[in-house]
Amino acid sequence: MKKKILKISLAALLISTYSSCVKDSVNDVDLPGNYENGYFVTNEGNFGSGNGSISYVSNNGSVDNEVFASVNSFPLGDVVQSMEIIGDNVYIVVNGSSKIEVASEDSLISIATITGLTSPRYISAVSENKAYVTDWGVNGVQVIDLLDNSITSTITCGNGPEEIVVSNGFAYVCNSGGFNFDNTVSIIDIENDIVVSILEVGDKPNSVVVDENNDIWVLTKGHTEYDPITWEVIDETVGKLVRISNNMIQDTYTFSVGNHPQDLNINSSGNILYYSDGNWSKSVYSFDISDNQLSSAPLISRSFYGLSTNNGYIYGTDAVDYVQNGWSFKYSSEGELLDSVNVGIIPGGHCFN
Template identity: 40%
Template sequence: MFQLHFSSFLTRTLLTGIGALTLFGCDPESDGPLTGPPAPAGTGSNVYVVNEGQFNTPNGAISLFSKTSRAVVDNNLFTKVNGRILGDVVQSMTVVGDQGYIVVNATGKVEVVSMADFKQVATIDRLQQPRYLAAVSSSKAYLSEWIERGKPGRVAVIDLRTNTVTKSIAVGRQPEQLLLANGRLYVANSDENTISIINPTSDAVEATVQVQDGPSSLAQDKNGNIWVGCGGITRYDPVTFAVLSSTNGSLVRFAPGSPTNQTVLPFASGGPSNLVINGAKDQLYYSYKSAVYQLSASATMLPATPLVRRNFYGLGIDPQDNTIYGSIAPFTTTGKVIRYQPTGAAIDSFGVNIGPNSFVFY
């Protein structure tokens, strides 16, 4: 029988509608050597909020929040600066040096902007359900693409000097986040239980490692270990949408040199989402069952008590001061972001656009 796997992306496309903007108050040719991407050129005083928008409606947007003034500068920055819409389902944004790469999933493109003024400098198009971008040097990046549900995905190799796709690498089904660690690129294949490991010199998959079901997010801690957020997989009947099968999620940790030697922290039911790490890379954060949990990078078991009792669609940690950013995305109207101290105490909140899912600190 043909089965459907509904990820969070597909599920949220059912939550569509149009709403008005709201502002909230406080709510308690040679690629060159693999040198790694250049550091972002920003001061860290700005926070860019990625707003997906409503599925099949090209109203995705980028909001700009100033930490200095503690106010939203603009809730549709790309459109204001460039005089045109950004696109349908803005999935993610990555800064490489002084340029931003905005991945627009349903429109099948990446918009490249100058971070100095947010003016568009290039468009990488003809992509198939692009998800996340990661640079391995100042001239080369990789981009995950779903391609088609139920079939193998791919990772596009992008020349950042020309903003063109030079080749593609086949990986597992529904590849999500990418992580450059110890000279290798790790790809989370979310519709199975594997991580593809790519050699950036040869652009070839040199290993496929089994983890747990539904890997989607990746982080590297201060000890060099790689963490994988595995949310589990639920299969649905394509006609009745009845649940056919479901597996629980886990957090998985391993050293890059021995990816099959893993520490698995399983969840009794359901699974985690939004795995992120702080600037010191010694504390991880994730969402689970309508709460946010904090986990030490040296932990051998999951925490029992949440840090914040709130259900967030997106989660971010300011690398400068560990301020926690959580986004609420009703999709029927505009969303909002709540900020918390590292202790979990609420600071304030602000209105953004529709479907806020992640944060870029610059």
């Protein structure tokens, strides 16, 4: 509910860290131009087809699909994973094309393409002129110079580095395992670009947020092993919700067997978490950070492909059959459906202005 924004100055980065790192690249900045009053949807597109795209949903409910391609007269590429706003630019992570497209925030006109990546997932600014990109292909974080949009170094983490947040001088990277296995979070000193600690949090950590107290919350999915012939579950481990404070694990909440949670998100106040339970129904649950146990009652009883939060609202996506255009849904914080719009193919996340 998880997983990831900045009119960046160093001071602003420290003050607003928790709200800048919410799941599926949720951002909270002002867009003064064509895309001022609404939000973006990242549409993965079909793997290998090069039809990933961006949709723009205005506050009046109108939808413009494939806005990047329309403005620039060339497609984004293969598998649009996430989107982040840093300073005056948007950074669109195109996983299957091994690149990040950089465009103006107010017009989406292309500015640059960051290449040299292998399998990028998420990008997060760590200072005024530096960002980190998680990259499955190197099992680490690529360090990006935001002045010239180049890779300056690589920080080795664990297998399948996924979502990342920044707080109090450190970056916290979920090592999801990727196509292998991992159960750790890498903690990086963002001034020196080095891993200073590795915490074992539970199998397959997939999403992470920062709360109002600057505590870090990590959601782990748990590991599931299937029979290669029958596809029956032959072994599984439980998912966990873990609180990290002062770079140490402070609390662990364990899910029941069979639930494999994902998509961790947090509200704008930084005190309510949201996540999908990860079973076949994938209902959405909430968790107050002052609670001492997980809720057994779903807030929203339906399945989503992706989950995001922004400004008191909950957003979910539905990929339908993974071929036709999907949907983006908007809910109140009480779980009431407010709006639904048809977007692109395999919508996976949102980016808010």
